[in-house]
Amino acid sequence: MPATDAATPAPRTPRERARAQTIADIVRLGREHLAVHGAAALSLRAVARDLGVVSSAVYRYVQNRDELLTLLLIDAYGELGDEVDAAVGRVAEADFAGRFYALGRAVRGWAVREPARYALLFGSPVPGYRAPAERTTGPGTRVIYSLMAIFDAAWRAGAVRVEPASVAAGPPAVIPPPLARDLTSIREELGLGLPDGILARGALVWTSLFGAISFEVFGQYGENTFAAKDVLFEHHLQVLAGIAGLE
Amino acid sequence: MPATDAATPAPRTPRERARAQTIADIVRLGREHLAVHGAAALSLRAVARDLGVVSSAVYRYVQNRDELLTLLLIDAYGELGDEVDAAVGRVAEADFAGRFYALGRAVRGWAVREPARYALLFGSPVPGYRAPAERTTGPGTRVIYSLMAIFDAAWRAGAVRVEPASVAAGPPAVIPPPLARDLTSIREELGLGLPDGILARGALVWTSLFGAISFEVFGQYGENTFAAKDVLFEHHLQVLAGIAGLE
DNA sequence: AACAATTGAGAGCACTGCTCTTGACTTTGC
DNA sequence: GCAAAGTCAAGAGCAGTGCTCTCAATTGTT
Numbered sequence: 001m002p003a004t005d006a007a008t009p010a011p012r013t014p015r016e017r018a019r020a021q022t023i024a025d026i027v028r029l030g031r032e033h034l035a036v037h038g039a040a041a042l043s044l045r046a047v048a049r050d051l052g053v054v055s056s057a058v059y060r061y062v063q064n065r066d067e068l069l070t071l072l073l074i075d076a077y078g079e080l081g082d083e084v085d086a087a088v089g090r091v092a093e094a095d096f097a098g099r100f101y102a103l104g105r106a107v108r109g110w111a112v113r114e115p116a117r118y119a120l121l122f123g124s125p126v127p128g129y130r131a132p133a134e135r136t137t138g139p140g141t142r143v144i145y146s147l148m149a150i151f152d153a154a155w156r157a158g159a160v161r162v163e164p165a166s167v168a169a170g171p172p173a174v175i176p177p178p179l180a181r182d183l184t185s186i187r188e189e190l191g192l193g194l195p196d197g198i199l200a201r202g203a204l205v206w207t208s209l210f211g212a213i214s215f216e217v218f219g220q221y222g223e224n225t226f227a228a229k230d231v232l233f234e235h236h237l238q239v240l241a242g243i244a245g246l247e
Numbered sequence: 248m249p250a251t252d253a254a255t256p257a258p259r260t261p262r263e264r265a266r267a268q269t270i271a272d273i274v275r276l277g278r279e280h281l282a283v284h285g286a287a288a289l290s291l292r293a294v295a296r297d298l299g300v301v302s303s304a305v306y307r308y309v310q311n312r313d314e315l316l317t318l319l320l321i322d323a324y325g326e327l328g329d330e331v332d333a334a335v336g337r338v339a340e341a342d343f344a345g346r347f348y349a350l351g352r353a354v355r356g357w358a359v360r361e362p363a364r365y366a367l368l369f370g371s372p373v374p375g376y377r378a379p380a381e382r383t384t385g386p387g388t389r390v391i392y393s394l395m396a397i398f399d400a401a402w403r404a405g406a407v408r409v410e411p412a413s414v415a416a417g418p419p420a421v422i423p424p425p426l427a428r429d430l431t432s433i434r435e436e437l438g439l440g441l442p443d444g445i446l447a448r449g450a451l452v453w454t455s456l457f458g459a460i461s462f463e464v465f466g467q468y469g470e471n472t473f474a475a476k477d478v479l480f481e482h483h484l485q486v487l488a489g490i491a492g493l494e
Numbered sequence: 495a496a497c498a499a500t501t502g503a504g505a506g507c508a509c510t511g512c513t514c515t516t517g518a519c520t521t522t523g524c
Numbered sequence: 525g526c527a528a529a530g531t532c533a534a535g536a537g538c539a540g541t542g543c544t545c546t547c548a549a550t551t552g553t554t
Contacts, residue, residue, distance in 0.1 A: 037374060037375075038371075038372075038374030038375070039374070040287040040373065040374045041374045116374075119371030120371075122465075123370050123371025123465070124286075124366030124367075124370025124371050124465055125285075125366070125465055125466065126287065127284060127285030127286070127287045127363075128284075128285070128288065133470060137469065141469070173482055173485040173486055173489070174482075174485075176475075176481075178474065178475035178478045179475050179478040179479055181474070181475070182472070182473045182474055182475055186472065200479070200482050201486060203473075203479065204455070204482075204483045204486055204487075207455065207458045207459040207462045207467075208451070208455035208459070209458070210462065210467070211454040211455050211456075211457055211458015211459065211461065212455070212458065214454075214457075214458065214461060215454045215457065215458075218369075218370070218371055218372055220369060220454075220457070222384065222388070223380060225429070225433065226429045226450075227425065227428070227429055228423075228426050228428070228429055231425045231426040232426055232450065234423075235420055235421075235422065235423075235426060235447050235451075236450075236451045236454070238420040238421075239420055239448060239451055240451075243486065243490065
């Protein structure tokens with residue numbers, strides 16, 4: 001079944017078909033340029049050259065550079081989301097920690113394979129470009145939804161250690177009212193059953209996961225600091241699973 | 248005491264003084280452009296205009312755009328390092344958790360105040376630009392050195408909870424030989440006394456800290472997901488302190 | 495076949511990084 | 525004191541960018 005997007009209905013006339021095909025070609029070429037040269041070096045003229053067409057012709061199909069960036073953003077979010085879903089789906093539903101590991105490894109694998117596209121999604125924002133929320137929010141939230149779904153399923157199955165005291169030796173980290181309010185609206189929006197403490201820890205696990213991946217992909221670990229980055233990542237995953245309270 | 252860099256000796260002749268002053272002006276203007284428009288939009292021509300000089304004249308003082316970027320990188324690392332050192336120094340030496348909190352808050356404070364410069368240091372790499380390691384490694388490692396120094400001092404003072412089982416309910420995260428090798432060379436290079444388990448957790452805390460800050464600064468939390476970002480960060484700091492084994 | 499919508503090409507504007515030459519100025523060495 | 529050496533700003537120019545506009549040709553529809 002072709003994933004027909006609501007915003008772009010299936011093309012009926014041959015013209016619409018050709019147009020959709022050209023846009024798809026532009027996105028494909030843009031993706032290649034993005035992967036090789038990075039987001040800031042993405043050039044509509046270069047894409048036009050590869051397409052065998054003069055630069056102004058591309059503007060018939062794509063409003064401007066920013067829109068191409070948006071298309072590539074959605075494209076990348078979609079691919080990452082698909083890979084994560086597939087990886088998580090390959091693990092038994094009841095193996096919550098296994099699903100968490102699968103998610104983490106899938107994200108890292110894609111990020112290492114596609115550093116420039118990962119940078120577009122999770123790196124510093126491209127100057128002068130603001131992603132239109134109405135088009136990117138949906139695709140962009142798939143991974144965090146998937147992660148939270150794992151935590152929530154584990155919680156409902158009673159497979160989450162509650163006592164946060166097992167993490168911090170001192171008293172459990174307190175959840176002040178302002179944070180509790182944020183967590184409440186998140187819980188309602190995502191339809192989760194997680195209590196504040198676990199939810200807040202989930203947010204930390206989320207940012208920590210991407211922090212570890214970003215450090216590796218963006219070369220923030222020095223040149224030769226860590227030779228065994230995959231082993232380091234596995235270790236981090238283990239600790240993060242512990243923070244989330246997964247067995 | 249003026250921080251005289253080894254690579255740039257103190258100017259003797261009036262010419263050298265004038266030259267150093269011009270370069271300082273260029274860096275200052277570049278810093279302003281960087282803060283306002285971002286790294287990728289940093290333009291030597293725009294800096295030249297602000298300097299009241301034709302573009303080619305700037306090339307007398309700065310080899311090319313990349314070198315200006317390097318100067319701004321060092322400049323930013325220096326400012327961040329200074330602020331972190333000052334913040335940490337304001338807390339009693341024996342208050343290890345307090346020093347850790349101070350470090351985290353200082354980094355976040357600077358990052359929120361200087362998002363574009365933070366992005367230059369810890370965001371996605373600028374396409375086509377590679378920071379020269381011999382000039383940036385030193386300034387770039389100050390924060391992690393400072394962080395590790397806190398952990399190490401806490402360890403030597405016996406203020407670090409050893410048993411990692413308190414974090415992950417299961418067996419303590421295992422350190423495979425390849426990772427152990429990396430950790431050994433890090434321990435030797437930094438002259439630390441931390442055992443593998445704590446050191447590996449320290450690395451996770453390090454990346455997690457910057458992951459949380461990057462998510463906030465780069466707008467990866469959705470628009471209205473967290474209203475109380477400072478409270479969320481404080482919570483994360485608490486949990487991270489627990490992971491590091493600090494009281 | 496005729497019409498109209500769509501498309502591609504080309505010119506052009508304003509911007510970028512960067513190089514090279516030219517003329518003026520300043521410092522230095524004799 | 526004066527000429528040589530060194531330094532500097534300016535300007536022209538090249539190749540690239542995003543983007544707009546006009547014009548002619550193609551193409552799908554009626």
